[in-house]
Amino acid sequence: MNEQNNTELTTEYNFMPKYCDADSTPESIRARIKEKLKNLPMCPGIYIMYNRSGKVIYVGKSKVLKNRVSSYFVHSKNHTPKTIAMVSHVVDFHYIVTDSEVEALILECNLIKKYRPQYNILLKDDKQYPYIKITLGEEFPRICMTRRVIRDGSKYFGPYMSSYNVKSAIDTIKKIFKVRSCTKKISADRQTQKPCLYYHIGQCSAPCCGMISQEDYRESFNHISAVLDGHYDDITAELTKEMHIASDNLEFEKAAGYRDKIQALESLGERQKMIMTRDDNRDIIGVFKGEIESCIQIFYMRGGKIQGSEHFILNDMDSTVSEILSEFVKQYYFMATNIPKEILLCEKISDADEIQEWLSSKTGHKINLIVPQKGEKAKLVQTVIKNAKESLRQHIFKRNKELTDSNDVLSELMSMLSLPTPPFRIESYDISNISGAESVGVCVVYNNAKPIKKLYRKFNIKTVEGADDYESTKEVIARRINRAYKESEEIKNGTLAEEDAKFLPLPDLILLDGGKGHVSAVRLLCETLGEDINVFGMVKDDKHRTRAVTDDKIEYKVDKDSALFRFLYGMQEEVHRFAIETFRKRHEKASVVSELEGINGIGAAKRKKLLNTFLSIKRISESSIEELSEVIDKRSAENVYNYFHNKNDKGI
Numbered sequence: 001m002n003e004q005n006n007t008e009l010t011t012e013y014n015f016m017p018k019y020c021d022a023d024s025t026p027e028s029i030r031a032r033i034k035e036k037l038k039n040l041p042m043c044p045g046i047y048i049m050y051n052r053s054g055k056v057i058y059v060g061k062s063k064v065l066k067n068r069v070s071s072y073f074v075h076s077k078n079h080t081p082k083t084i085a086m087v088s089h090v091v092d093f094h095y096i097v098t099d100s101e102v103e104a105l106i107l108e109c110n111l112i113k114k115y116r117p118q119y120n121i122l123l124k125d126d127k128q129y130p131y132i133k134i135t136l137g138e139e140f141p142r143i144c145m146t147r148r149v150i151r152d153g154s155k156y157f158g159p160y161m162s163s164y165n166v167k168s169a170i171d172t173i174k175k176i177f178k179v180r181s182c183t184k185k186i187s188a189d190r191q192t193q194k195p196c197l198y199y200h201i202g203q204c205s206a207p208c209c210g211m212i213s214q215e216d217y218r219e220s221f222n223h224i225s226a227v228l229d230g231h232y233d234d235i236t237a238e239l240t241k242e243m244h245i246a247s248d249n250l251e252f253e254k255a256a257g258y259r260d261k262i263q264a265l266e267s268l269g270e271r272q273k274m275i276m277t278r279d280d281n282r283d284i285i286g287v288f289k290g291e292i293e294s295c296i297q298i299f300y301m302r303g304g305k306i307q308g309s310e311h312f313i314l315n316d317m318d319s320t321v322s323e324i325l326s327e328f329v330k331q332y333y334f335m336a337t338n339i340p341k342e343i344l345l346c347e348k349i350s351d352a353d354e355i356q357e358w359l360s361s362k363t364g365h366k367i368n369l370i371v372p373q374k375g376e377k378a379k380l381v382q383t384v385i386k387n388a389k390e391s392l393r394q395h396i397f398k399r400n401k402e403l404t405d406s407n408d409v410l411s412e413l414m415s416m417l418s419l420p421t422p423p424f425r426i427e428s429y430d431i432s433n434i435s436g437a438e439s440v441g442v443c444v445v446y447n448n449a450k451p452i453k454k455l456y457r458k459f460n461i462k463t464v465e466g467a468d469d470y471e472s473t474k475e476v477i478a479r480r481i482n483r484a485y486k487e488s489e490e491i492k493n494g495t496l497a498e499e500d501a502k503f504l505p506l507p508d509l510i511l512l513d514g515g516k517g518h519v520s521a522v523r524l525l526c527e528t529l530g531e532d533i534n535v536f537g538m539v540k541d542d543k544h545r546t547r548a549v550t551d552d553k554i555e556y557k558v559d560k561d562s563a564l565f566r567f568l569y570g571m572q573e574e575v576h577r578f579a580i581e582t583f584r585k586r587h588e589k590a591s592v593v594s595e596l597e598g599i600n601g602i603g604a605a606k607r608k609k610l611l612n613t614f615l616s617i618k619r620i621s622e623s624s625i626e627e628l629s630e631v632i633d634k635r636s637a638e639n640v641y642n643y644f645h646n647k648n649d650k651g652i
Contacts, residue, residue: 040066045097051089056115061104086119130166132157140207157228177220178205280304281340286384297388311391412564423509428575430513431472432583441476442579470521512537520552
């Protein structure tokens with residue numbers, strides 16, 4: 001890969017990661033896997049297991065990657081012999097995040113078909129998943145369910161999670177659009193044929209008998225395709241209207257029929273990607289910008305399926321996303337030999353026309369650079385950007401871990417700040433709020449330059465009104481020090497074991513996410529409490545990037561190419577992430593509690609029971625009286641049910 005304009009591109013790993021060599025010990029393998037498990041995301045995706053030789057031995061999918069992948073590496077009586085055997089050969093794993101479980105399923109199918117993993121014997125064939133097929137190659141098309149996707153001119157939708165939902169939806173579509181169910185060949189003299197029973201009961205338009213023109217019949221399949229693409233609001237609205245009319249006329253059986261049709265159509269919302277039998281080849285490129293680095297992610301789609309991915313780390317943070325894309329496309333495709341006709345980008349680039357012309361001349365066929373704004377292609381781009389973000393997060397974590405395997409960073413920090421000893425325990429603090437409301441403070445803890453997540457702490461601001469970062473920070477640190485005093489007394493009294501203390505010892509160094517004002521406020525607090533703790537701030541520039549470390553007078557600039565800078569940047573990113581995450585959870589919880597407080601007869605105890613059981617306000621609002629009565633008394637359950645349903649009826 002050539003370098004242009006001093007833009008440094010570093011390949012992190014291909015679709016297949018770097019595996020441990022033959023000399024890796026079981027202990028080192030377990031340690032590496034354990035470390036990777038800690039940083040798995042809580043989102044849908046696919047995971048790939050590898051053996052010592054780098055061969056793919058298992059591909060799976062999950063709603064929550066962290067929970068699913070972690071479950072393989074814990075001792076469980078529920079593990080099957082097959083799972084136990086598979087895990088015993090795993091030395092590494094890789095994952096890709098997706099927007100949904102269904103999307104993960106599709107990617108899982110593609111990768112299983114590509115790698116034929118040893119422990120995916122039952123999942124090797126697409127035939128296990130149902131598709132909806134429209135036989136566009138026929139003069140008068142049909143709609144049916146299939147478990148095979150072949151190149152026969154038909155249009156396929158799927159795969160779907162439930163064959164029952166597929167069959168129900170097809171049945172509903174046939175009845176609504178009156179398309180034929182039979183497979184008989186339609187002759188040229190259609191007018192001489194007699195219609196079958198389905199025509200007489202209003203479930204077929206009888207194209208075999210000339211009761212409908214070919215143009216009108218095929219037009220109905222345009223509507224069917226729209227429904228299967230998820231555009232069924234008009235149809236469901238009409239069915240809902242008919243259902244209410246039937247119910248008002250006491251025709252409950254008829255109303256139930258409409259209800260079933262609506263449910264069958266809505267079940268199609270599970271659809272994710274449409275599979276076409278043409279050879280769709282394209283590259284999809286997304287960019288995520290961090291504070292000092294960016295990540296470029298590229299997905300390779302071949303034959304309409306995602307076949308692999310790659311990401312690159314870019315150190316030039318002064319460039320825009322558009323500039324990054326332009327430089328990357330030119331550098332990446334300069335040496336490439338297999339360039340698809342379509343390249344999807346996350347943003348427009350200024351020299352797109354020139355690049356298209358150059359690539360078209362290079363390949364001998366037309367190359368299009370496209371920035372999709374809506375539809376499936378836009379969703380693909382967003383998925384790639386999401387993976388770029390995750391790749392950058394993992395890169396930062398991995399790099400910081402490598403940097404902190406020695407005490408070099410701490411020694412450099414001690415020297416720069418003129419500390420008497422290396423700061424073994426470092427604590428970093430940040431405050432998060434919106435206009436001073438629901439303020440939270442957080443503390444992240446690093447021991448020997450490594451983050452110790454079990455020691456991270458959250459604080460709800462109690463004494464400070466409004467958006468006052470200085471006073472909020474002082475409150476948090478004062479409470480933290482007082483908790484240390486309390487633990488010290490408990491240890492002396494024998495009521496707390498020393499190894500169970502969470503706030504001891506006091507930190508050797510406090511690094512605040514703030515400047516000189518924050519440092520002055522906290523140093524005064526420490527002096528008041530009689531504690532001699534080194535306090536400094538991590539200062540950001542106007543682009544919100546780590547610039548320097550400061551006390552209440554002097555700024556200490558850090559070389560951006562140094563290991564110390566990358567360590568401080570990683571810490572500042574981590575405390576900021578933790579603060580935002582903590583605030584968001586508190587805000588969401590407060591919103592839910594506030595909603596429930598407006599319901600008559602629902603006090604704190606009942607609110608707690610409801611939240612612990614249903615986990616969200618949405619699930620509570622969708623629950624029946626019977627379901628609610630299993631948690632709280634029937635009268636209170638009726639109050640909750642009536643509150644949400646009256647609210648919905650009023651359009652609130």
